[in-house]
Amino acid sequence: MTLLELSGLEKHFPVRGGFPIRRQIGSVHAVDGVDLTVHAGQTLGLVGESGCGKSTTGRLAARLLEPTAGRIVYDGRDISHASRRAMKPIRSEIQMIFQDPYSSLNPRHTVGAIIRGPMDINDLHPKGGREARVRELLEIVGLNPEHVNRFPHEFSGGQRQRIGIARALALEPRLIVADEPVSALDVSIQAQVVNLLGRLQRELGIAFLFIAHDLAVVRHFSQRVAVMYLGRIVEIGDRSSLYERPRHPYTHALLSAVPEVAVNGGGRERIRLTGDVPSPIDPPSGCRFRTRCWRAQEKCALTTPPLTRLPGNREDHLTACHFPV
Amino acid sequence: MFLQVSDLTVDFRTEDGVVHAVDELSFEVERGSTLGVVGESGSGKSVTSMAVLGLHDPRTSELSGRVVFEGQELLGAPRTTMERLRGNRIAMIFQDPLTSLSPFHTVGAQIAEVYRRHRGASRSAAWERAIVMLDRVGIPQAKARVEDYPHQFSGGMRQRATIAMALVCDPGLLIADEPTTALDVTVQAQILDLLRELQEQSGTAIILITHDLGVVAAAAHHVLVMYAGRAVERGTVREVLREPRHPYTWGLLGSMPTLRRPVTEELRPVRGAPPSLINVPRGCPFHPRCDFVELPGPQVCTGERPELSPPRGHGDACYLTLKQKREVAP
C-alpha cells in the first residue's frame, strides 16, 4: 500500500547575484524531478553522494520545504502546497529524525521537554498523561526514564539519537523521514540505533524514508532502495534485486567502492569513478551521470533516460539509463 | 625497526581531571608497509599519531614512553629537530580536508612552502614541485588549479591536496589520520587507491588510522585495534579480520553492516557506551561492555590489566584462553 508518493518533485533554490541590483540569476536544482513511493510499514532507503539532494527530498517529504514543482501525495491527499493549518492533522503522522544528534536537540531543553514538545504543540493527551508517555517513550528507545530532567549534552551521541527517535515517536507517526540518522555515530552505536529502528518498524509498523550515504547500512534496514544522483533518482528497486543486480552504472560504481571487511574478497569488479559531481546549478544535459560514466555515449547528452523497468528486472526495479550494465 | 613506539602514554590535564588518552601503547611499523589502526571514536588513535609528531601542547599534556624513528628518539627531542623531521621524514594527513588546509593561502603555496622549508628549494622550483605533486595525486589540470584556494576544491580534491602536501618531500613515514572519513564512498575508494599507488612507487611506510575495518581490509598490511587508549589486538590484516581474538574486535566486526551479511540477521553491536578516559575501568577496560567477563571469572577481568600476548605476531589483550575464544567467537 502506498503511503507517500512523490512525483515529478522539484525544488530549486534561488541563487542571487547580478549587478547593480541583486536579483535571482539562477537556481540550485537540488531536487529535479524525483519520483518515488514509500509503502506503508516499509522502509525506502535513499542513497547517493553528498549534495545530490537527499536531504532536500526528505525535507520536501516532511513538508518542511515547499516544492517548486511536482506533487506530494500522502495517504491519498495532495499536500504539495498545503498550508500550516491544512497540514495540522497530518503533521503528527509524518515525523523526522535528523542526521546530527548534536544540533537536532535544543541544548536548552530537558529531554522531557524535548519529547513532550510535539505533544504540547499538537495538543495530545495520551492516556496516563504526557509525563507518563514521555517516560514510556524513553523506555521504548532504550533510555533510562529517570533521565527526563537531564539536558542533551549529558548524553552520548547514540543516546541523543535515541532521544530524537523518541521525539519522532511521540506523535505516533505513520511515516518517519530519517535523514542520515546514523551517519554521525560510531560503528558500534550505529548498529545499536539501526537495530532499534528495525525493531520499531517491525513492532509499530512505521514506514521510513531512510536517507543515508552508506549503502551497507541502508541494505540492513530498507526493503526498497532508491539511488539518487544530482537531484534525480537513477535507480530504485527492491533491496535484493538492487544490490545483487544493479543496472545503473552509478549504482554499480557505488557498490564497488564500498570497502569490504572480508580480506581478499575477490570476485567483485572494481569500478573507480573519476572526477566530481557536477554543480547542481548547471547540471549536465540528458543523463546527469554521463560526465562520469564510462558507458556514456552521445545519446546520453541528448535525451534524459526515463526511470523505467528494464527487461530482465523485477517489476518494481526501475532504472534510468540508456546503456544499463 | 623503522618506527618503534613503546609504552607510549599520553595524559591530558583537563578541568574534569586527567584524561588517560593513551596508555602504555606499543607498536611498530616496518619500512614500506601499512599499519592500520582501528578503534571507535575516542580510543586514542589521533592522540597517538600526534604524539609521534610531537604535536601535543606541552602545557596540557604529559607524554612518556619511547618513540624511536630511524634510530632517533623523538619524545623529548628538541623543537628544531622535530621541526626538521615534520613534513620531511614524517608527514601527516588529517581527517578533515576542509579544515586542515589553510583557507587563506593557495593550495600551491601551501605545498611549495613545505618543499622550500625542507629542501631549501627556490620559490619557482618549489612551485614547479607543487604542480608535479598535484599532478601526481591526480588533480586534473594541476598547473591551473595550483593557484586555487582550498575552498575552490571539492572535498576529494582537497584531500588529494593534503596528500600532495604530505608527500612533497618523499617522507619515509606517512601518518594518515582518518583520511577518508569525511568523503563519499566513491571518493574514498579513489583516495585509498592513490595511497596504495604512492606507497608502491616510493616505499613509504603508512600508519592508516580509521574506525572502518573495511578500509583497513582494503589498504593495510598490519592492524592495531585500540580501545580506551590501549592496544587490544594486533596482527596482520588477515589474522585479525579472519580470526579476531579480542571480544572488542568481535564487537566491531559484528556491528559493521556489510554488503554480504545476510540481511535477515540483526547487527550485533557492542552494548553500552565508550568508557570515560578519566576513570578508566579497572582491569580490562573493556570488561563493562564485554559479554564474556564471567568466563575467566569476574575478578580476573576487573583485577590485573591484561597485556598483549603473545608479545609478537598476532596478539590480544584478553584473559580468555584461545580455546574459550574459539568456543564463544561469533
Next chain:
Amino acid sequence: NQGAPPQGTSSQAAPSAAASYSAPKISVGTAEDSRGPAIEPEGVVRGGTVTMIDRDDFSHLDPAQIYVNTEANFGLLIHRGLTGYKRVAKGEYKLVGDLATDAGTASDGGKTWSFTLKDGVKWQDGTPITSADVKWTIERMFAPFITQGPTYIQQWLTQEDHRAAYEGPYGGKDLDAIETPDDKTVVFRFKAPHADANYAFAMAGYGIVPKAKDTREQYDKQPVSSGPYIIKSHVVDKSYELARNPHWDAATDPIRGAYPDVWKLEFGQESLQITDRLVADAGADQQAFTFYALTPPERLQQVLSDQSLASRRMISPSPYGNYYYFNLDRVKDIKIRQAINHAWPSKQIQQIAGGPQAAALPTTILNENTTIGYESYDLFGKTAKPEGDIEKAKQLLAGSSDPTPTIVYAYNQTPLQERITVAIKNALEKAGITVVTKPMDRKTYYDSIGLVDNDFDLYWAGWGADWASGSTVLPVIFGPVADGAPNYSHLDDPALKAEMQKIAEMPDFDAQNAAWMRLDKKIQETITPLVVAENRIATMLHGSKVGGAEIDPQQWIVSPNTIFVKP
C-alpha cells in the same frame, strides 16, 4: 556691553571692599597726551613673537559689528578710532585722541563735537586716512547688515530708532549730521547734548573703515588695517597670525606700543587648560599669555598661593554688573523681593566661585570700577551678614502678601551655575520660600529670559558699562521693555524714565555721575528690581617671557598695547 561669553563661569564681578584694588583713574587727556608714541612699560623689548591663548575666536572683525570686549581688545591691534584710552601709569588712563589730534572739542553745550585727524595716519596700503573715511564709518553703521555694534552715536545723530531715519550710505545718500569741512576735520551734530560723546567714540565699535575698501558683509572677514598689525592668516576658530603693518607709524599712536613683531593667537583651549599651561610655563608657553582666560575657581588657591607665580599674576576686579533680576510682572510684592535680597547667600556663592579672592560682594547696581564718582551703600546688610539674614527675610515675608511664596529660578546650565543654584535654593528655602529651579540651555539662555512673557521669577544676567558712566548702565538695564532687550526686570516706570533722561543730558560729566549714583540707591530702595550678585575678580597668568601684561580694568581683559616679549 555684555562682555564676552564668560569662561569657566558665567558670573562676572565688581570689586570688594576688602580687596586692595583701587578703581582706575580715568581722565580726559590733552592734545599733548594724544601724541605718539605710547608710554613704554618698564624694561620693554621690541621684536619677537608672542602667543595668545584663549577659548573662542572673535565673531567679528568689522569694527561696526564689534561690541564684545574680547573683540574690541583684538581690534586694538588692527583698528584705530577717533579717540582711545592711553595708559599713563598702572591704574591710570587718559582719554586721548587716537586718529584725532585730541579727545575732541565739544560746542553747543555738548551738541556738536568736532575732531581733527593727525598727519601721517594711513591705511595698510599706504593711503592716508581721511575725514571721509570717518564719516563713511559712521554712516555704514546704519546699514541693515550691521547688527551687533554700539548704537549710541547713531541714535544721538538721528533718533532712538536710528535705522528708520537713515538706511546707510550704500544707496548713495549721506548723513547730513556728519560734516567733513576738509580732509582732516569731521564734525558731528547731535540732536541733544552728550557730554560724554568722546568716551563713546573710544568704543571699538567706532573703529574706522576705509570708504574705498569697504566690502560690506565681507568686511567682517577681511578688514583693512589701520592699526599696527595686519592679519597674515586666520583659520576660523583656531588661529591667527599677525604681522606688522608697514604703514603704521608709532609716532602717531599714543595708545599702542605694538612691541612684538609677530602675534600668534590660538583658540580652542578651556580656561582650565590654559591656566595649567601657563602655570607650567614650559617651552613656547613662556612667551604666551591670555586675553581673557580667567583662572577658574578650581585653580585659584594654587595660582594665588604659589609665590613663584606672583610675578606672572594679574588680578583685576570685574567692571561689569551681575544681577539676579526679579521679573516684576510676576514677583509683584516688594517685600518678597527685599526678603530674597536679605536671604541671599552671597557668601556661599562667593565660596563656590572660589572665595573672596575670586569674587567680590558688591552692594550697588553701578560698578565701582567703571563709575567715576562711585559711592557705596548697603541696603540689605550684606556687609554685616554676607551669608544672608534669614530671620530678617522671614520677618519681611511674614508681612508680605504671601509668607511662603514660590519662586521660579531660571539659570544658565553650566556646572558652576548648577552649584550656585544649589546654594541659592538652599538659602531661600530656609527662609520659607519654595524654589523651583529651571536649568536652561546655554545657547538659548538669553533668548529665553529675554522674552517679556517668560515664566520665570528670578534669573541672572550681566551688564557692563560701555564707558565709565552710569549712562551706559541704568538707562539700558531699565530701558525699554521688549523681547530681547536688557531690561530683564521689565521695570517700566515713566517717572524713572524721565529722571534718567534728565541725568543723561546733564552737561557736567561729574554732576551726571553723582546723579547716577543717587539714582542707583533710590531704585534699590524703592523698587528693588534685582539682587546684586557677586562680581568676579579676574586672576590671570602670563608666561615668564611676556612683559607688560596688565588687565585693562575697564575692559577686564589683558590689553595688547603694552605686551612685549622678553628674549
Next chain:
Amino acid sequence: MTIPTATLDATAVTPMPQAVGRSPGQLMWLRFKRDRAGVGAAVIVLFFFLVAILAPVISLVYGKDPYTLYGQENPGLLNDFGYPVGANGGVSAEFWFGVEPGLGRDVFAQLVYGIRTSLLIAVVATVLTSLLGVVLGIVAGYAGGRVDSVIGRVIDIVLSFPAVLFTIAFMPVVENLFVRPDEQTPVWLRAVTLVIVLSAFGWAGLARLLRGQVLTLREREFVEAARVTGASPARVVFRELLPNLWTPILIQSTLLLPALVTAEAALSFLGVGMIEPIPDWGRMFLRGTEVYQNDITYLVFPGVALLVFVIAFNLLGDSVRDAFDPKIKR
C-alpha cells in the same frame, strides 16, 4: 496503533558514567564558582548594589545626607577658596571621605547616593537596550528577507549616527518639551531622558549580534524538528530560539552595564548628565578632574569608586562569558 511498552532492554545502553545531571546554568555556575576573580567581582558588584539599596539606611546611621551644605554652614570646614581645610580633602571621623570643595557637602553620603543614580540609570538602560536589541535582532534574524534588510539598514544607520552630538543637542529640548516652564524639572526626567538616549543608541550592536546568532541557530536542526511537529513561528522563536540566546544576551548585558555607567559619566563630562543636586558619580568624577590639583582626595574617592565599580562589572562580565564558553580553559 498502540505501542507496546518495554519492548526493549532498557539497559541496552548504559548511561555515560560521567554525565551527572547538570543543566547549562548549573554548569555555568560551577565553572563560575571556580573562577576566583569572577566571584570576587560578583561580591564587589553585589556590594555596590547593596549600598545602593541601603543608601538611606547608611545615611541614617552615618548621620549625614548628601544634600546639606555642611561646609558652608559650619565655618572652618572650607577655606576661602572653597577647599577643605583639613588634610586629605577634609577626611575626618566626622566626614569619612572628606568634604566636597565649594559646596561643602559630605563626600561619603554623596558617593553612597551616587551609586543609586549610576546604577539605576545603567540598569534600566541595560534592560531597555537588551529588550530592544533582543526583539529586533531576533525578528530580523528569524524573519529574514525584507524585514531583515530593513532592520539591518536601521541598525547600520543607528550605528553610524553621531549619538553624542544628538544627545547634547536634544537633552534640553526634551526637557523643555515635557516640563511646564514654571515647574521644577523632576529629577526622573533627566534620568529618563538619559536612559532613553542611551538605549536608543545602544540596542543596535546587540541586535546585530543576535541577528547573526539567530541566523546560525535557525539552520540548526532542532528548529526544523520543532517545525516538523507543527510548531508556530512564535513558538519557534520563544521556546526554541530564545533560550539559546540567553547566553549572548547575558554576556552582552553584563558588559553593557559598565559601558553605560561610563557613558553616563562621559555625558556628564559633556554637560548633559544628571543635574545638581542629585548625587551622581559621573559629575563628581568630572569635578574631581577639575579640582584634583588642590584636592586630590575628591578625585580619588569617586575616581576609585567608579573605577572599581566598572572594573568589577567588566570582570564579572568576562567571567560570565568564560563560564558560558566551555572553549576557554583557564
Next chain:
Amino acid sequence: MLRFAVRRTIATAVTLVIISAVTFFLFFALPSDPALLACGKVCPPELLALVRRNLGLDQPVMAQFVAWLAGIFAGRDYPGLGYCPAPCLGYSFVNRAPVFETIMDRLPVTLSLTVGAAVIFLTFGVATGILAALRQGRPLDKIASVASLIGASVQIYFVGTLALYFLVYQGKLLPSPSYVPLTENPLGWAAGLLLPWVVLAIIFTANYTRMTRSTMVENLSEDYVRTARAKGLPARTVVLRFALRGTLIPIITIFGVDLGTLIGGAIITETTFGLQGLGRLSVRAVTYSDLPTLMATVLVAAGAIVVMNAVVDALYAVIDPRVRLT
C-alpha cells in the same frame, strides 16, 4: 571588486543621505532659531527676514534639505555672502566661513590623531594579544588581561587629565599637546600628538589585546594551524602566517568601527587635550546651533563609519579568499 565598489558606494551614499536627512529634520526641531543667532543682539523683524532669506531659511524644510544636498555637488550661491563652490557643505553663519573650508582645516588634526593612535593601539594591542595567547595561563597572560581590563575601564578624561598634569605640567616630560602639520614639521607633529596618542592607545589597546588573545587561542587550535605545524614550519611562521591570519577578521572589524568613530571625532580627547579637530567642531556646532557645520560633521562622522565598514568588508575578502564580495 569593481562591482563591490560600485554597489557599496551606492549603499553608502544612500545611508549617508538618510542620516543627513534625519539629522537635518531633527535639528530643525530645535527651538533655537539659527537666523536669530546670526542676526545678533538687536534684531528687528525685517532684518531677521533678510537674514532668513540670505541663509535660505525661509524655504520649506524639504526644499532647504534639497538645496543643501544639491550644494554638495553643484555648489551654492548665498546672496550677500558670495558663492560657495562645489563640495559646498553650506555656509556657517557662526564661523562666517564656508563649512567645507573649516572641515578641511580640522580634518588633518583628527586624521593625525586617529591614525597615530590607531597605529599604536593596533600594533601594541595585537602584539600583546598574540603573546598572551601564546603564553596562555602564564604570568604574562595574566598581566596582559588585568592591564587590558583596567585599560578598558578607565576614562579618557581621567587618564588624560592626570597624564597632562604629571607628564606635561609637572614632569615637563612631554610638550603640551598641540597640532603642527606633518608637512611642516614631522617631529613637531609627532611630539605634539604623542600624549593624546598614548592616552587614546591606553584605552583602545585593551580591546585589541582581549580580542586578539581570545581569537588567537581559538585559532591556535584550528586544524590548519595543526597542519602547518605538522609540516615542520617554524613556530614563528605558524603563528604569524597561519594563526594570525584568521585572527585578523575580528580585529579589523572592530578596528574599522574604532577608526570610523575616531575620524568622526574624538570629542572628549580633543577637549581634554585642547586639539582643534572635528569632534570639538561638532560640539561647538551643536552648542551654537550651527546647523550647516553640524550637518557637515555628522556627514563626516557617519561617512567615516560607513566607509570604514565598506573598507573592512573589502578587507575581509583580501584576508579571507572565501569571502565573496557582492
